[in-house]
Amino acid sequence: MLRKPLYIIDNVEIYGNNQARPVYYFEQLPEKYQKIAKKEFDWIDSSDTITWEDAQFFIYKKSLYCLSDFMAVYNTFYNPNPPQWMDKFDGYESDSYFSGILIKFDNDDSEYIKVYTYIS
16 A cells, blocks of 8 residues: 655645654764764865864665755745745755755754655
């Protein structure tokens, strides 16, 4: 049986469970995920804009994501006119032209995040 979408906005299906997930700094990650982070996010070593101490991560469906990979929905330079279906969210990362991950900060201090999948 297929899951029902949480939202359908402008023919875009958004799936999620509104569960708040913790945001971790690298040192706070479980050791298993620290090893994964070092392999998958090796660009942090050579980055001028972010260090391992500043990088923030979250775990979604047993996968590790770095917040630096997400584009802000309301970035006036790179995304000046976001689509209406993104209005409820703070950031996104596309997997393909038709799907990706949406994030919404649970509160203003950014300690927790809600994660959704979108399919158009």
